[in-house]
Amino acid sequence: MNALMRKLPLMRTCKEVTALVIAREDRELPLAEQLALRMHMAICKACPTFERQVMTMRNAMKQWRNYGADDE
């Protein structure tokens, strides 16, 4: 993280945001992290794409969980 980042408490790098997007699947993020995440998403082009991948995975997991359960 560079010096500018350290001065701004709500700034996160893509790498940090990636970890937060993954963590959110298993735990509730603290409010400050939620806010930092939103702010980053608003200015970043890459991270929203990653977030959509995670959403697709969530959807996929739902299909998978029910797969074969209702094919009688």
Next chain:
Amino acid sequence: MPPQIPTDFEQQLVEQRSYLMRFACLQLRNDAWAEDAVSETILAALAKPQAFGARSQLKTWLVGILKHKIIDSMRQRQREVTLDSGSDDDSADPLEHMAFKADGHFAEKPTDWGNPEQDLKSHQFMAIMDACTQKLPAVQGRLFLMREWLEMSSEEICKELGLTSTNLYVQLHRARLRLRECLELNWFAAR
């Protein structure tokens, strides 16, 4: 008086066995444990046929029983279930394999997976999901499926297995990133 068992009830239970085995093997990552859990499930179903009402499908009812048997099984083998096999592979953070620049920004934009609503229901995709989960290190695979398949909360999993939340989150983080990578390579990039 023993309860009246429909003549084909036993037969119907046996027909569900392979589905239950797939479920138990993926979750427990140990064929012998899976055999036991499935046998116990079928025995429990045979012992209490009256518990199977018209309210649910046979498969749904059996999976409900199996989930409990799986949780029992993991609880009994707590330490074995959560012990890392110790391979180097398990301790790596997949985040380090992703393309980030030194300043923490993406070096390469993640690929757009599109909106594959229909594809996600396909038989082929389910086979990829099975394969990618099986490729996860055993501990990660078990914990991940407890979350996603048994639909347990992180708190419940920690309580059942005597894990710290930090430990659980590390394993789940790795499992999810590995799964993402596997799906990308074998499904989204392969089409």
